[in-house]
Amino acid sequence: MAETLFHCDDVLWRRFEMICRERDETPGAVLRDLVRLEVQRCERRKARSAEGIDERLLVRLRLLVAEALAVSESWGDLQRALEERALKFTPAGGGLVLTDLATGETLAKSSQVGPPYMALVRRFGTGFPGHPQPGIAAQALARPCPLAPARRTGFPVRPDRRPPMTQTLALNDTRSIPQLGFGLWQVPAATTAETTATALKLGYRLVDGAAIYGNEEGQGEGIRRSGLPREQVFVTTKVWNSEQGFDRTLHAAEASLKRLGLAHVDLLLIHWPCPRKDLYLDSWRALIRLREEGRATSIGVSNFQEPQLTRIIGETGITPVLNQVEINPRLQQPALRAFHAKHGIVTQSWTPLGQGKSFDAAPVQAAARRAGKSPAQVILRWHIQLGASVIPRSTREAGLKENLDLFDFALTEAEMAAIATLDEGQRCGPDPARFEMD
Ligand SMILES: NC(=O)c1ccc[n+]([C@@H]2O[C@H](COP(=O)([O-])OP(=O)(O)OC[C@H]3O[C@@H](n4cnc5c(N)ncnc54)[C@H](OP(=O)(O)O)[C@@H]3O)[C@@H](O)[C@H]2O)c1
Numbered sequence: 001m002a003e004t005l006f007h008c009d010d011v012l013w014r015r016f017e018m019i020c021r022e023r024d025e026t027p028g029a030v031l032r033d034l035v036r037l038e039v040q041r042c043e044r045r046k047a048r049s050a051e052g053i054d055e056r057l058l059v060r061l062r063l064l065v066a067e068a069l070a071v072s073e074s075w076g077d078l079q080r081a082l083e084e085r086a087l088k089f090t091p092a093g094g095g096l097v098l099t100d101l102a103t104g105e106t107l108a109k110s111s112q113v114g115p116p117y118m119a120l121v122r123r124f125g126t127g128f129p130g131h132p133q134p135g136i137a138a139q140a141l142a143r144p145c146p147l148a149p150a151r152r153t154g155f156p157v158r159p160d161r162r163p164p165m166t167q168t169l170a171l172n173d174t175r176s177i178p179q180l181g182f183g184l185w186q187v188p189a190a191t192t193a194e195t196t197a198t199a200l201k202l203g204y205r206l207v208d209g210a211a212i213y214g215n216e217e218g219q220g221e222g223i224r225r226s227g228l229p230r231e232q233v234f235v236t237t238k239v240w241n242s243e244q245g246f247d248r249t250l251h252a253a254e255a256s257l258k259r260l261g262l263a264h265v266d267l268l269l270i271h272w273p274c275p276r277k278d279l280y281l282d283s284w285r286a287l288i289r290l291r292e293e294g295r296a297t298s299i300g301v302s303n304f305q306e307p308q309l310t311r312i313i314g315e316t317g318i319t320p321v322l323n324q325v326e327i328n329p330r331l332q333q334p335a336l337r338a339f340h341a342k343h344g345i346v347t348q349s350w351t352p353l354g355q356g357k358s359f360d361a362a363p364v365q366a367a368a369r370r371a372g373k374s375p376a377q378v379i380l381r382w383h384i385q386l387g388a389s390v391i392p393r394s395t396r397e398a399g400l401k402e403n404l405d406l407f408d409f410a411l412t413e414a415e416m417a418a419i420a421t422l423d424e425g426q427r428c429g430p431d432p433a434r435f436e437m438d
Helices: 002-022 029-045 053-070 073-082 117-122 134-142 191-204 216-226 248-262 279-294 306-316 334-343 363-371 377-387 395-404 412-422
Strands: 088-094 095-100 104-111 169-171 174-176 207-208 233-239 266-272 294-301 321-328 346-350
Touching: 002 279, 002 412, 053 073, 073 117, 073 334, 073 412, 117 266, 191 207, 191 395, 207 216, 216 233, 216 248, 233 248, 248 266, 248 279, 266 279, 266 321, 279 306, 306 334, 321 334, 334 346, 346 412, 363 377, 363 412, 377 395, 377 412
Parallel strands: 207 233, 233 266, 266 294, 294 321, 321 346
Antiparallel strands: 088 095, 095 104, 169 174
């Protein structure tokens, strides 16, 4: 496995660089598309090949590295994004070694002169920090970077010419989700259709709803009013606590689809685990059935913690594509995010603005001043750079616009590190270990 990863990655990188030259898309989108194709090819091969399982591990690993690359603008970013995925690069011998942080196992080696390393040097504008042979980096830098004809730093290095809200994260079922969306909690039922249509016209492509929000009719109506083709809108809804259990979940999902006026949702979630009820495993089996029946394209969970995630994965062999949990500067949940990364689960942040409680915090204020952005934009950008999907809510058109405007600036490594110090483990919402409300 160690040798194959970067051997295959050579091919992947060459195709990547070529397609980036040809296509008017972000490098991140191209890379994720390529890896997704590999996952699909691998899934098809699985039926015929005895090595199917190893191949899936390999593409899973490559997908993690691709995801980390897509959110990285420097070697430091890349290391942090890899660490969130329980991986680490270290210089060794003539090149870089990719290690599994959980087991210490060497997963892959990259030759110092191989295309992946050279391409990264060209993209980040420097050699790997402390690299034993800086001459190699100088050589790489002397060649033009296909991704950055004008400047050599940053990723994506070219201005993104596609609408940024179409920036997606890969899901573990070979599909993808827009990284940024908007949420409908506490949006009045009477104005939900208008808010949804406005947000979609502004450029959002992910609408996060739930049965308990009482506004699924407006969510569906807003999508229709926007005039967008159904396949361009990513629709999420959630099964409420009182509907847990196999049969009840099946019925609840059908009722949601009826209220939405849709034949399927793109993502169906179990809203809370309700551990004392102990029905979440049966509910998860129902979601698997609903996916098989095409009523939900992807399935995931919300507010699940490690024990419940481990149980549903262990019992069914199906890993949720995503866990939607409370994340904001005062509640950063690094251990849960690392667990997600290790299992290929996308983290999606709810109450991402943390009720504005960190707007005045010094690191947020300093970054806002430096970047010429609002505290809310700095915090939302922080979620994006963590690699999370994020679903802020605003009922104001100006707020919706402001929350979309996150893709023409980046927080520096020092700013990300300063915001990391704001974690106090303080929740705005309920504790999932105890929340059982029907
Ligand atoms: N799975 C779960 O259990 C769960 C729980 C909670 C939430 N969620 C989902 O997550 C979404 C977002 O969470 P949330 O609604 O709790 O909170 P949020 O998005 O963090 O914050 C919403 C609040 O911030 C204000 N706001 C929005 N943009 C702003 C900006 N740019 N500057 C200043 N203030 C701004 C909004 O007021 P204005 O409307 O006046 O702009 C509103 O009061 C929900 O809508 C829901 O879809 C899921």
